[in-house]
Amino acid sequence: MFDLIDTQILHALQCSPRAAFRRVGQLIGVSEQTVARRYGAMRGDGVVRVLARSAPAAHRHDEWVARIRCRPDRVDAVADALARRPEVSFAHITSGGAEVMCLLRAGGAAGGNDVLLQQLPKSVRCWGCASKCCCTGSGRAVSRTGRATTAA
Secondary structure, three states: OOOHHHHHHHHHHHHOOOOOHHHHHHHHOOOHHHHHHHHHHHHHOOOOOOOOOOOHHHHOEEEEEEEEEEOOOOHHHHHHHHHHOOOEEEEEEOOOOOEEEEEEEEEOOOOOOOHHHHHHHHOOOEEEEEEEEEEOOOOOOOOEEEEEEOOO
């Protein structure tokens, strides 16, 4: 569980990912060592994951926002599994507790295959998946949607 200092550190690094620990400490009123120690602990515990991501157009990938409906007793497992996938940059359990929202990259016009979007609805843990393409591999914003459901 995060306390106020952990939350402030994460917020500062989300706003300015390359900020020095000294600067973050100055902003939130703690020492550079405190920021470094807490950040290290969050990374070590797997709470924070650092990614370097290129623009989708560089690899001709599409970016999709997906909403996955799950069995309430499986939502944590689905969110954890999604967060570990290399094509998923963000996964979050919604307030209803039976849906996961995620941002993922899938092969675009260059012949890629949207395997994750095809496999999710077939999972025993998932009841349905609605997705929307927000950026194509060409860098143009689009509004494509996809929807799949399975029997509960």
